[in-house]
């Protein structure tokens with residue numbers, strides 16, 4: 019893959035050359051920096067992606083990770099050097115949490131998530147391989163290790179629990195997440211663009227949760243500003259290829275794209 023060069027890419031790379039301090043690259047975690055694996059707790063950042071992020075943080079104004087993961091998981095699984103970590107902004111749980119040079123900003127866990135976890139518990143007994151992930155601000159119902167079709171079979175029951183406890187439903191790859199935070203990655207990216215004053219923005223992602231952030235980039239493009247939708251392609255989400263200004267072959271391809279931004283900078 020690693021394909022589809024567009025005018026948007028030329029505009030973005032020109033911005034990286036001329037005003038690197040005003041460039042923001044936002045990255046998703048799973049499927050983008052990390053390959054998708056069966057057990058979420060064993061995910062790790064692709065070594066080339068870790069190196070490419072470390073190279074890029076000193077070259078452009080802003081590098082962020084915007085993820086459905088809690089920030090503590092990103093810190094633990096990402097294994098970024100402290101120097102790199104100090105230059106990253108990590109927005110966890112779709113913007114509910116933040117880790118940056120000023121510290122860790124994580125609100126108190128809501129009771130509704132605890133109630134939902136208790137209500138969903140029986141699913142794990144009924145469907146071998148189904149796994150409930152407690153993310154404190156959200157609960158994930160994972161079916162990657164269960165029989166094919168399990169996600170569809172449990173969907174209605176998960177949606178009923180979401181409704182009962184007033185939780186937002188976030189669909190992902192072999193997962194349904196229920197969360198209290200109403201914001202999307204689009205909201206998180208918009209706030210970060212305003213905060214940083216970035217004039218050129220790229221969002222790199224692979225899944226449905228990244229689409230609202232892709233929409234934010236598309237709006238910038240419509241207004242004639244440098245913006246880039248970078249998709250980490252996978253067989254699980256072929257529909258996202260149509261959104262790509264740049265299509266990368268998984269995390270290794272994302273690392274190559276990050277390098278291409280880095281070499282453009284002065």
Ligand SMILES: O=P(O)(O)OC[C@H]1O[C@H](O[C@H]2O[C@H](CO)[C@@H](O)[C@H](O)[C@H]2O)[C@H](O)[C@@H](O)[C@@H]1O
Nearest residue numbers: 047048054055056058085086087162191192193
């Ligand atoms: O926004 P992201 O960084 O993409 O995080 C979204 C969710 O990703 C994780 O689940 C996904 O990756 C797992 C590990 O590769 C995989 O086993 C699972 O099937 C995928 O859906 C994570 O576990 C969730 O907490 C994130 O919200």
